[in-house]
Amino acid sequence: MACVMEDFTKLMPSDFAKRASSMSNGGLLSSSAVRSILPTLVEGLTDGIVIAQPLGANAPLLYVNKSFERLTGYTRNEVIGKDCRYLQGSQRDQPEIAHIRAAIQAAEPVDATLRNYRKDGSAFWNSLSLRPAWVGDELLYLGILRDVSAIRQAHLALDRVANLDGTTGCLNRQSFILAAEARFAKDATATLLVVKLDVIGFHDLNTGYGFEIGDAILSETGRRLREVGAALVARMGANEFALAFELPDEAGARSIVTLVSAALATDFVVAGANVSLRFAIGYAIGHTGGSAISVIRNAGTALWAGKSDPLGGPRQFRNADYEEARRRVRMTRELKVAVANDEFVYHFQPQVDLLTGEWLGAEALIRWNHPLFGSQLPGSFIETAERSGLLLDLTEPSLTTVATFARRVNAHRNKALRFSVNVSAAEFLKHDMAEMLDRVLQRTGAEPGWLTLEITESMFLNDTPGVMDAFERLRQIGVGLSVDDFGTGYSNLRSLETFPVTEIKIDRTFVKELATSPSKMVIVRAIVDLGRAFGLTVVAEGVETEVQRAMLCELGCPVGQGYLFGTPTDAEGFAASLARIGSGATDAA
Known part of the structure; x- marks a missing residue:
C-alpha cells in the first residue's frame, strides 16, 4: 500500500510541487514532507477513497481507505485486486454504469450516483466521482465515494409530495x-x-x-x-x-x-x-x-x-358532448351577466277551485329575458344555473319579486291569493330559508300566508342536520310547504307524516292519461285520499281539458292548474286577467 501511495503522491499538480519545493528553504515543509503525510490524511478522510487500474474490461482496486471499509463493510484484504462491480449486487443494469464504462475507455472524468450494497446486504446510494491520472505510462483512476442515501431519500420524499x-x-x-x-x-x-x-x-x-x-x-x-x-x-x-x-x-x-x-x-x-x-x-x-x-x-x-x-x-x-360542454360554459358566462343585469322575471299561472272556477292562487314560474333570444323557459337554463351555483344568487331576489307582486295583488282583495315558488334543494341547503323569508316579508310588507315554497320530493328524504328545523321555522312564520310532482319520486307516508308540509301537487303525467289509463286513475285517487287524510291541499298540475277537470272533481281533487285555466303570463297580464274575472276583489287589482 505504501508503494501505491508513493505513486499516488506523484499525482499532485506539478506547480504545487514546485512551489512546495521552493518554499522549503524559507522554513515551510518541502514537497517530500507533504508527500509523506498524504497517506495519513487520506486515511482520515470521511469519504471513501479508492485507486483502481483499468485493465481491459476490469478495473481492479489497488487501494482503499478506512472510510471505504466503514462505508461498505468490506476490509482491504477482501477487495484489493477485485473489480468494484461487486458493490452493485444484482443491479448491474443501472444506466449510470454504461456512462462510467464509456468515460474510463476514453480516460475522462465522470460523476454518477449508483445504488450499491454493503457486505451485509443493505443498500445505499453512492455518489461516485472518478478522476483519471497517469503514473508513467499507466492509467489509474482515483475514486471518491460518499453515502448520499439520506439526501436521496429527501429528494424522493420531496418528489413524492410534488407529484x-x-x-x-x-x-x-x-x-x-x-x-x-x-x-x-x-x-x-x-x-x-x-x-x-x-x-x-x-x-x-x-x-x-x-x-x-x-x-x-x-x-x-x-x-x-x-x-x-x-x-x-x-x-x-x-x-x-x-x-x-x-x-x-x-x-x-x-x-x-x-x-x-x-x-x-x-x-x-x-x-x-x-x-x-x-x-x-x-x-x-x-x-x-x-x-x-x-x-x-x-x-x-x-x-x-x-x-x-x-x-x-x-x-x-362524443362530439355532441363537447358541443354541450361549450354550450354550458357559454351559458354560465351569460348567466353571470344576466344575474348582474337583473334579466330574470316571473310569469304566473293561475290555480283554481275545480268546482267553482274561482282563482285561489298562482304558481310563479321564472323566465330569462335573454337580450338576443328573448324569453327563455327554465328548462333551458336552470340546470346550468344550479350546477354553477348561480341559482343561489337568484333566491332572495326571486322571492322578493314574488312577494312584492303578491302584496300588489292582495292589497285589494277580500280573499287573498297564495303564490307558490319553486326552491331547489341546493337553495334550501345553502341558505337559511326561514331567516331569508322573514327578511323578504319585512322588506315587501307581504303576509307569510301568501307564499308557498315548492320543493321536490327528494328534498324530503334529506337527513342533513337542520333541514327539519328549517321546515318547522318556515311553518312557524306561516309560509306554506308544497311537495312538487308528487308521486314521481320518493314519496312515502312517513315523509308526509314527519315533515310539516301543507300541500301536495299531482304531477302532470298522471293527469294527462287520467281518461285513458285505469292505473293512473287509481294513483290519482290514492293521492287525493292521502292528502285529505293528512289535511293537505291537493293541486293537480297539467289540467288541459274539461274531461280531466270533471274526472278530478269526481275524485275529490279540490285545486287544478293548467292551460285549461290559463297559460303562464307576466305580472301585468296576470293582473289584467284577474281584474277581468273580478273574483274576490273589492276593487280592480
Missing part, C-alpha cells in the same frame, strides 16, 4: 397531465385510452361515515385502479380518478373500460363495514402522437355527460 397524492399514492392531477404528454407523444402508431371516473354521492359518504372512512375508500379505490394495468393512474380531484392506457388499436378500449368497472364493482370493506359504491365513468380514445391533454379533456367531458345518467354505464366521448 403524488398523499391519500391514495396515485399521481396528482398536474403530474398525470405532464407524464401523459411526455410518455404518449413518442409513438404515433399506438392508441391512447383515458378513463375518468368519480364516486357518486361521495359527499354523503363523508358526511355519513366521516372523513376517515372517506379517505380509506379513496385509498382503496386508488389501490384497485393501480392493479388494472394502466400506464398512469391519478387522483384528479376530491373523488375523481383518471387512468391512461396505451393500446395497439381502438378495438380493445371497451374491454379495458369493462375491466376498470369490474375492479370497482365489489363492496369496499372499511372499518368493519361493507360499503357499496357506484361510479360514473367517462372515457376517450386518441392517437398518442397527438395531444394527450385533448384526450384527457374529452374523457372529462364524457364523465360530465355520464353523470346525468349514472345508471347508463360508462360513456364514451
Whole structure:
C-alpha cells in the first residue's frame, strides 16, 4: 500500500510541487514532507477513497481507505485486486454504469450516483466521482465515494409530495397531465385510452361515515385502479380518478373500460363495514402522437355527460358532448351577466277551485329575458344555473319579486291569493330559508300566508342536520310547504307524516292519461285520499281539458292548474286577467 501511495503522491499538480519545493528553504515543509503525510490524511478522510487500474474490461482496486471499509463493510484484504462491480449486487443494469464504462475507455472524468450494497446486504446510494491520472505510462483512476442515501431519500420524499397524492399514492392531477404528454407523444402508431371516473354521492359518504372512512375508500379505490394495468393512474380531484392506457388499436378500449368497472364493482370493506359504491365513468380514445391533454379533456367531458345518467354505464366521448360542454360554459358566462343585469322575471299561472272556477292562487314560474333570444323557459337554463351555483344568487331576489307582486295583488282583495315558488334543494341547503323569508316579508310588507315554497320530493328524504328545523321555522312564520310532482319520486307516508308540509301537487303525467289509463286513475285517487287524510291541499298540475277537470272533481281533487285555466303570463297580464274575472276583489287589482 505504501508503494501505491508513493505513486499516488506523484499525482499532485506539478506547480504545487514546485512551489512546495521552493518554499522549503524559507522554513515551510518541502514537497517530500507533504508527500509523506498524504497517506495519513487520506486515511482520515470521511469519504471513501479508492485507486483502481483499468485493465481491459476490469478495473481492479489497488487501494482503499478506512472510510471505504466503514462505508461498505468490506476490509482491504477482501477487495484489493477485485473489480468494484461487486458493490452493485444484482443491479448491474443501472444506466449510470454504461456512462462510467464509456468515460474510463476514453480516460475522462465522470460523476454518477449508483445504488450499491454493503457486505451485509443493505443498500445505499453512492455518489461516485472518478478522476483519471497517469503514473508513467499507466492509467489509474482515483475514486471518491460518499453515502448520499439520506439526501436521496429527501429528494424522493420531496418528489413524492410534488407529484403524488398523499391519500391514495396515485399521481396528482398536474403530474398525470405532464407524464401523459411526455410518455404518449413518442409513438404515433399506438392508441391512447383515458378513463375518468368519480364516486357518486361521495359527499354523503363523508358526511355519513366521516372523513376517515372517506379517505380509506379513496385509498382503496386508488389501490384497485393501480392493479388494472394502466400506464398512469391519478387522483384528479376530491373523488375523481383518471387512468391512461396505451393500446395497439381502438378495438380493445371497451374491454379495458369493462375491466376498470369490474375492479370497482365489489363492496369496499372499511372499518368493519361493507360499503357499496357506484361510479360514473367517462372515457376517450386518441392517437398518442397527438395531444394527450385533448384526450384527457374529452374523457372529462364524457364523465360530465355520464353523470346525468349514472345508471347508463360508462360513456364514451362524443362530439355532441363537447358541443354541450361549450354550450354550458357559454351559458354560465351569460348567466353571470344576466344575474348582474337583473334579466330574470316571473310569469304566473293561475290555480283554481275545480268546482267553482274561482282563482285561489298562482304558481310563479321564472323566465330569462335573454337580450338576443328573448324569453327563455327554465328548462333551458336552470340546470346550468344550479350546477354553477348561480341559482343561489337568484333566491332572495326571486322571492322578493314574488312577494312584492303578491302584496300588489292582495292589497285589494277580500280573499287573498297564495303564490307558490319553486326552491331547489341546493337553495334550501345553502341558505337559511326561514331567516331569508322573514327578511323578504319585512322588506315587501307581504303576509307569510301568501307564499308557498315548492320543493321536490327528494328534498324530503334529506337527513342533513337542520333541514327539519328549517321546515318547522318556515311553518312557524306561516309560509306554506308544497311537495312538487308528487308521486314521481320518493314519496312515502312517513315523509308526509314527519315533515310539516301543507300541500301536495299531482304531477302532470298522471293527469294527462287520467281518461285513458285505469292505473293512473287509481294513483290519482290514492293521492287525493292521502292528502285529505293528512289535511293537505291537493293541486293537480297539467289540467288541459274539461274531461280531466270533471274526472278530478269526481275524485275529490279540490285545486287544478293548467292551460285549461290559463297559460303562464307576466305580472301585468296576470293582473289584467284577474281584474277581468273580478273574483274576490273589492276593487280592480
